[in-house]
Amino acid sequence: MLIRLTEIEDILVVKGEMDTQRFPRTDDTELTLLKPVRYELTVAKFDDTVSIEGPVTVEASMACSRCLEEYNLSMSLQMAIKLTPKSTLPEAAEMELHNDDLDVYYYEGDEIDLDPFIYEEVMLSIPVRPLCREECKGICPTCGRNRNTEPCDCPEAPSSLLGEKLKSFLN
Ligand SMILES: [Zn+2]
Numbered sequence: 001m002l003i004r005l006t007e008i009e010d011i012l013v014v015k016g017e018m019d020t021q022r023f024p025r026t027d028d029t030e031l032t033l034l035k036p037v038r039y040e041l042t043v044a045k046f047d048d049t050v051s052i053e054g055p056v057t058v059e060a061s062m063a064c065s066r067c068l069e070e071y072n073l074s075m076s077l078q079m080a081i082k083l084t085p086k087s088t089l090p091e092a093a094e095m096e097l098h099n100d101d102l103d104v105y106y107y108e109g110d111e112i113d114l115d116p117f118i119y120e121e122v123m124l125s126i127p128v129r130p131l132c133r134e135e136c137k138g139i140c141p142t143c144g145r146n147r148n149t150e151p152c153d154c155p156e157a158p159s160s161l162l163g164e165k166l167k168s169f170l171n
């Protein structure tokens with residue numbers, strides 16, 4: 001959604017759905033959207049600074065990193081970003097701004113396109129190691145069965161035990 005800064009008195013609440021078609025799926029994520037990404041954002045303007053805050057909801061499916069089964073994932077993200085005009089920003093201030101609690105971005109002109117920011121928020125929130133559930137037993141390294149649905153009696157090799165421990169540690 002494109003918002004015009006000149007149309008904001010103080011605060012503007014924008015509700016809508018992200019235009020997913022504009023963002024081709026990246027190859028390094030297995031996320032599949034089941035519903036359009038919805039947002040309800042409060043856009044506030046103080047002088048030249050624009051803040052955008054509010055919930056973004058994602059209904060998607062992903063493959064579990066342990067058992068490889070697709071599972072549904074609902075995420076409710078809280079977006080909170082600030083934008084400053086590109087023209088007024090000294091180069092040196094860039095580093096400082098990044099240490100702020102809010103993420104700071106730039107805009108040019110008097111229009112802000114919300115979708116790329118929402119898209120980025122969603123991409124940043126995708127779990128690195130998605131799990132269908134916390135206690136997912138994964139796939140048996142010996143017989144290849146999904147141990148959540150087909151328990152097997154394969155003895156655990158010491159090395160894979162260590163691997164599992166390492167995995168749960170990394171998660
Ligand atoms: Zn799983």
Ligand SMILES: [Zn+2]
Binds near residue numbers: 141143145152153
């Ligand atoms: Zn097995």
